[in-house]
């Protein structure tokens with residue numbers, strides 16, 4: 245059993261609203277959420293939207309909606325509906341924190357830890373080509389790093405454009421930190437050159453804002469994808485320059501496709517919104533992604549969020565990339581679906597049926613009975629569509645594949661006996677036992693048996709001689725509808 249870390253744990257999920265919530269992002273959010281809950285800490289949703297060209301309001305709303313749908317509730321961040329700040333460390337959208345970043349840029353400029361750089365894109369490109377031609381890789385070498393702030397200000401006053409770069413030349417050392425997932429990580433400072441912290445248009449960049457916000461928002465642990473490892477070096481440099489203590493870092497292995505490539509949408513849905521459309525349950529998504537890189541100490545596979553919180557421990561995160569096995573994902577969804585109470589399951593299934601304009605009984609008892617009958621045949625909520633179709637009066641048609649059955653000698657007699665017996669049934673619906681009894685009576689009256697008996701009745705119920713078992717379907721179809729369907733089949737026999 246791992247012990248709790250501290251009552252002051254503060255972790256964050258920091259999406260850039262430039263697209264949809266990817267399952268990888270959802271997993272990052274989930275691990276941070278579980279860690280916060282396990283340690284009685286706070287989970288913060290910070291919006292990293294300083295990339296003006298790519299950030300959109302729709303994307304932000306989409307990510308927020310998906311997080312709410314998944315049930316990953318945050319304690320501080322933007323309100324899910326109004327997107328206004330909630331919590332004492334706001335603003336939580338980086339685009340609203342520009343004055344904070346500007347102030348820190350000033351401090352770094354004044355202390356000589358950053359400088360205005362007037363290199364043009366062409367000059368930088370030329371440097372790159374020259375170092376490539378000389379067969380080695382070199383970082384940007386800016387002549388402006390030696391300028392005084394006063395000199396730079398004269399040039400700025402003359403209307404020249406400049407970025408602000410963080411000065412790395414003098415650091416000359418290894419940056420070592422204890423990654424919560426990977427153990428000791430060592431980066432030589434010359435792995436990065438003088439990196440930009442403020443673009444020429446005045447917008448700060450991710451690495452800079454992230455370090456400042458993690459500090460000001462009192463973030464204690466940063467768990468994120470391993471692709472951010474190189475950013476950690478830049479961020480450590482900023483913490484050091486500002487004299488701040490860095491949070492603990494943990495970098496999680498990538499999620500891979502079955503062919504061990506980075507998960508891509510060419511192989512199937514990777515957006516949470518699309519998985520929702522495909523009929524996956526939030527609880528199944530959370531369960532599945534939790535196990536992509538983490539395992540339960542008793543190797544339990546089907547887990548509720550509560551069980552995950554109880555058992556969550558960063559030391560059980562895997563170092564190697566986890567495979568997104570879609571077959572297993574579907575199986576897991578089916579398990580969660582079966583465990584859902586009938587009433588709740590109907591509420592989940594209903595929008596999928598409504599999407600197909602199905603007209604089905606409004607009676608809650610019928611609704612619950614129908615899902616209890618079908619739930620073991622569904623892997624996703626979308627599967628309900630095909631299962632419920634035979635129950636929808638509007639979609640009853642006698643299909644061409646019934647032609648042969650309709651031509652058989654005993655069919656007409658079977659259909660009319662069936663219709664008469666159903667008509668004589670005393671209540672609106674029949675039970676499975678009553679159906680079997682009627683079927684037996686049809687057999688006795690007509691002498692038809694085997695497929696000569698079953699197939700015509702199936703045509704009279706679902707319009708074709710093969711399909712879901714009648715004893716399952718018939719109790720869900722109203723007597724009047726069964727009679728009407730039988731008439732339609734009889735008219736063609």
Ligand code: GLU
Pocket residue numbers: 257258259260292454467468472
């Ligand atoms: N905005 C970054 C992203 O979406 C967050 C990285 C981090 O967690 O520091 O990848």
